[in-house]
Amino acid sequence: MKNTLIENEKNLADDINPPQKKIQKLQNLYSDNKFNLLFEETQKYVHDYPNSLPIWNFMGAAAAQLGKVNCAKRAFENALKLKPDSAQIHNNLGNVQLDFEDIQGAVASFKKALSIEPNYAEAYNNLGNAFVLQASMQTALFLYAKALILNPNYITAAYNYIDLKTQLSGSIVLEKDIESDLDRLIEKFDQQPTFQIVKALEALIKNKITLSSKYLDTFHGSDNKLKSMLSSKEKAFCFGYSAFLDKIIRCPIKDTSQEADDNIVYHLGESHCLSYAHQKFSLSGKSYQIVPKITFGAKAHHFASGKKNKFKSITQTHLNEIPSYSRVFVSFGEIDCRSTEGIIPASMKLQMPRKKIVSQTVKEYLDWLHNINIVKKHELFIFNVPCPVYNHEVSENLNSQVAEIVRFFNEALKKYLNGYNFNLIDVYGFTAGDNDFSNGLYHVDGYHLGSKALPKITKQLNNIVSKN
Numbered sequence: 313m314k315n316t317l318i319e320n321e322k323n324l325a326d327d328i329n330p331p332q333k334k335i336q337k338l339q340n341l342y343s344d345n346k347f348n349l350l351f352e353e354t355q356k357y358v359h360d361y362p363n364s365l366p367i368w369n370f371m372g373a374a375a376a377q378l379g380k381v382n383c384a385k386r387a388f389e390n391a392l393k394l395k396p397d398s399a400q401i402h403n404n405l406g407n408v409q410l411d412f413e414d415i416q417g418a419v420a421s422f423k424k425a426l427s428i429e430p431n432y433a434e435a436y437n438n439l440g441n442a443f444v445l446q447a448s449m450q451t452a453l454f455l456y457a458k459a460l461i462l463n464p465n466y467i468t469a470a471y472n473y474i475d476l477k478t479q480l481s482g483s484i485v486l487e488k489d490i491e492s493d494l495d496r497l498i499e500k501f502d503q504q505p506t507f508q509i510v511k512a513l514e515a516l517i518k519n520k521i522t523l524s525s526k527y528l529d530t531f532h533g534s535d536n537k538l539k540s541m542l543s544s545k546e547k548a549f550c551f552g553y554s555a556f557l558d559k560i561i562r563c564p565i566k567d568t569s570q571e572a573d574d575n576i577v578y579h580l581g582e583s584h585c586l587s588y589a590h591q592k593f594s595l596s597g598k599s600y601q602i603v604p605k606i607t608f609g610a611k612a613h614h615f616a617s618g619k620k621n622k623f624k625s626i627t628q629t630h631l632n633e634i635p636s637y638s639r640v641f642v643s644f645g646e647i648d649c650r651s652t653e654g655i656i657p658a659s660m661k662l663q664m665p666r667k668k669i670v671s672q673t674v675k676e677y678l679d680w681l682h683n684i685n686i687v688k689k690h691e692l693f694i695f696n697v698p699c700p701v702y703n704h705e706v707s708e709n710l711n712s713q714v715a716e717i718v719r720f721f722n723e724a725l726k727k728y729l730n731g732y733n734f735n736l737i738d739v740y741g742f743t744a745g746d747n748d749f750s751n752g753l754y755h756v757d758g759y760h761l762g763s764k765a766l767p768k769i770t771k772q773l774n775n776i777v778s779k780n
Contacts, residue, residue: 581643
């Protein structure tokens with residue numbers, strides 16, 4: 313929404329708007345991300361200037377940033393009464409409607425914005441976001457591509473495109489001509505650290521290990537100033553994945569991208585699905601290869617939520633694209649158990665017992681998996697959470713809380729799996745030391761297991777298959 317809030321308003325009569333100095337003050341507050349102050353100021357001004365388009369638009373923008381979704385929706389609707397032909401306000405309303413889960417309303421708003429301003433790149437990008445929530449991934453990729461073609465400097469659209477394309481690698485493709493054009497446009501962002509990591513991930517998912525290593529080297533050698541400008545979320549993504557990929561790429565994975573292998577086990581998950589990417593193992597006397605299907609940052613909580621979200625849409629797309637009756641590993645839940653995100657902070661925020669949150673999350677996560685697997689009838693092997701690595705950068709008490717959450721999660725998983733035709737792969741038992749923390753034999757970093765764990769996993773897998 314930035315940089316669109318006070319444009320196209322110059323034709324309004326001066327007497328219905330605050331003085332230009334006040335409008336500029338509101339613009340400055342918005343530009344400085346001071347949304348609480350901005351919201352308070354617009355509430356003061358709106359009584360004296362009820363027909364001021366900039367006031368309603370600023371109020372909607374501030375309310376949206378503060379999570380005041382109802383207020384934001386009302387503000388943008390009031391703004392549209394004053395100027396129904398504003399593409400920017402239709403676009404802003406569409407973003408709020410997405411927050412409301414009114415996807416059809418959001419699609420209508422974005423399309424209305426495009427009918428007014430056909431080359432409005434931001435509306436194409438946001439329409440792509442709406443189609444992701446509808447699991448219409450081919451359309452979403454096309455819309456991100458359209459936004460980037462219209463505005464080759466639009467880094468948000470470029471990232472959305474490469475992010476989704478990487479996660480759906482091998483499942484969804486655009487026409488070759490369009491994809492080639494997009495690849496050329498995205499080359500201009502290759503110096504951006506986040507793009508380097510996503511490119512490294514894409515190469516690994518495609519089993520192009522040498523290329524993945526090349527992108528990692530580029531990241532490590534990139535400008536520290538650019539890295540320092542990353543948001544905290546981007547830093548966690550980039551540095552977390554770079555450290556993990558450095559570890560697993562050093563494992564002896566043969567680059568078999570040109571070889572066919574009919575026997576495949578797919579591995580769905582967040583970063584944990586990469587731990588054994590493209591490794592081969594023996595199952596019932598046959599050779600199988602593990603093919604990763606990643607959903608960035610997904611938690612069990614995302615699948616337990618009643619709301620539509622991109623994590624569900626991407627994971628559902630993976631399951632639907634995999635041939636029916638496939639064998640599928642599923643690794644979600646470890647992020648839910650971390651000290652900085654997931655169950656521990658949620659318990660403090662909601663003032664709910666941690667065990668209750670875990671139980672509810674796991675039950676609803678498995679419910680969701682069961683429901684979306686009814687048609688494809690995959691044979692699912694659910695991985696529990698490995699024994700946690702002791703984190704010396706946080707307190708002993710917080711480490712104990714993490715260990716407790718992992719136990720709660722795995723106990724709930726074992727309990728509720730009995731109600732479904734799922735199989736359990738126990739990666740906790742062989743990673744546990746004597747003190748509720750990792751024995752250090754199988755972890756490659758503070759969270760992930762490496763290929764040394766695969767023989768332990770395949771032994772369990774063979775035992776399960778032989779009994780079925």
